[in-house]
Each structure stands twice: as C-alpha cells, then as structure tokens.
Amino acid sequence: MIENLIDVALLVFLVILAITIVRIRDLFAAGMMFAIYSLLSSALFAVLDAGDVALTEAAVGAGISTLLVLACLALVRRYEHPTGGHNLIALIVVLITGALLVYATLDLPEFGAADNPAQVHVGPFYIENTYPDMGIPNMVAAVLASYRSIDTMGEVFVVFAAALAVYALLSVRPHKNMPGVRRRPVKRLKSPRQAEADPPVAGKEQAP
Template sequence: MVGLAVVFTRDLLKATMLFAIYSLTIAALFALLDAGDVALTEAAVGAGISTVLILAVLALVPRHEKTAKGHNLPALAIVIITGAALVYASFDLPVFGEAGNPVHQHVGPYYIGETYADMGIPNMVAAVLASYRSIDTFGEAVVILTAGIGVYALLSVRPRRRQRREPEQ
C-alpha cells in the first residue's frame, strides 16, 4: 500500500518519505524472517542513506513532478506482455520452501555444515561474503568506489550561470 502511494503521489518530498517508510517495513519483514544481515542493510541503506541522498537531490530539482498528458499505450502493452510472461514462467518454479529445491542442493549445505569448521565464526553470511565469495565482494567494493568517482566527475564541475527567462507579465 505504501508502495502504491509512492507511485501515485506527485509531490517528490512526500514520495521520498513514503519510500523510507516502505524500506523500513521491508527491513522489519526481513528481521521477522531471521535475515538479520539483510534487515540491517535495508534499514541502514534503504531507509537511511538512500533517503538522505534523495533529499539531497531534491534540494537540486523542483519539488513537484511535471504531469504528462495522455497515456503511452505501447508501453502499457509491453508491460502487460512482460508481466504475463513472468507469471506464466512462475508456474514452472519449484514449490516454495521445499527441501529438495535446487537452491538447497547446490553449495548451500556445504556453507551451512562447514563454515564453523573452516572459519570458527558463527555468522555464515560474513563467511560467505568475505571468504568463500571474496572476489565478488572485492568487485562490489570496486563498484562502490567507481560510483563515488562517477558522482565526483559529474558534480565537481561548477554549474554555469544560465540566462534566466524573465517572468512574463
């Protein structure tokens, strides 16, 4: 419901606040599902930093969204076709939460069984992130650095003074 409100509101400040509430709700949902790491990330990044950054962007752009007249019918058709294809494909997915599903048969059991013997630490998520899948995490760190460089490159140029149109009488 909060998500729908985010989509429908035209006031970007309101949308930002609703989006933060949405993130916090999702974080609570993750916490209920015992996914502590994901919940912590969602609460800190989704509800906290993203909101602050979006607010910082909102300080640079006008507060209200421009309304576009009319509807884009081809876009609607594409969305409906894609959605129908995804729903059709979801019928082939294995039953949710069953022990024999492929996702539980691959490397998961090894991590669950051997993490403590290999590392002596109880948090499997940290073990998978930093040790078993270390190169992935290295890539993520590089991606973050690249994002920082990108923002720096875009915003370190001073804005040029534009000729403002005089307000019409």
C-alpha cells in the same frame, strides 16, 4: 502457515506503497514513502530469516537512499510536472512482461520447501563447513568476507567508481561556454537574498 500470512500482509502493504510512489506528484512525499517501503521490506527480510539483509536494507535502503533523495530534492523542483493521463504503450508493455513472468512462475519450486534445488546443492556445504573452516558462527559474514572475498573486493571497486563518478559530475560548475549548456535560470539555484544582491552578473562571475 501463520508465517506465510505475515509475509502476505507485508507484501500487500509493499504493493500499496509502490502504487502510491508511482502515482504521487510530490517528490518529497514520494521520498518519504520510499523510506517506509524500505523499512517494510527490511521487516519482510527479517520474517524470511535473512537477518543480515534486513539490517543492511534498514540502514542503507531506508537511511542512505532517503538522504540522497532529500539532498537531491534540495536542488531540484519538489513537484513532478503533471503528464496527461496514463501512458498506454508503457502499460501494455508492462502487462505483457508481467503476464510472461507469471507464466514462468508456474515452473518455480514451491516457496520454502526444504527439498528445493536451491537448498540441496551448494547451500549445505556452507552450513556444514563454515564453523570448521572459519570459526565464526555467522555464515553470511563468512561467505561474504572469506569464501567470496574477491567478489566483495569487486563490490568495493564498484562503490569507489560510483563515488568518483558523483565527484566528477558535481565538482564542475556549468558555465556558458560548455557545450550543451544553455542559459539557465540562475535565480532558482540561489537564495532570494543572494539573488537580490547581485542579479545580473551572477552567471558571469561563476565562469572560470
């Protein structure tokens, strides 16, 4: 019961943070809010008995994702362009989807009950056999690296493909002859001193 109330308090904080992230115009502040959001959700995972997930979310969600957003903000404008009011169609779509999902939750099993379908079918096999099979006490690590190691290898391929995509996207500097590239304002991408030194020929020199 007390555990449930802690969950609910954390979830209320998460909802408040999510509303702030959606509404705020300052992208730097939104990035910081997102770091707090990830940290709070990792606290929620810890309360929900998911130790490994909490550690990973704290390191990856709060750490690396925030770093990526900050690195991106160094290259783009800090403030989001204001749009007029709410998007009514989007709001209606979101509300209808949410109402359908709430209707679907009425069929879900009660939270945390020991005889839920998820707890009686495959889960006990790993709880019983991890130590005899692998000899390590951490079931999550055993499933991740041994029982389902092929899945983890696929995940590594996904990360490799993403790294390759990021490299491909950022290694090519745009120039005027590329299709779809218009004359971009060079001044914003350079430091003021650099732009002062060579303002007109900067774009020309970058073209290979």
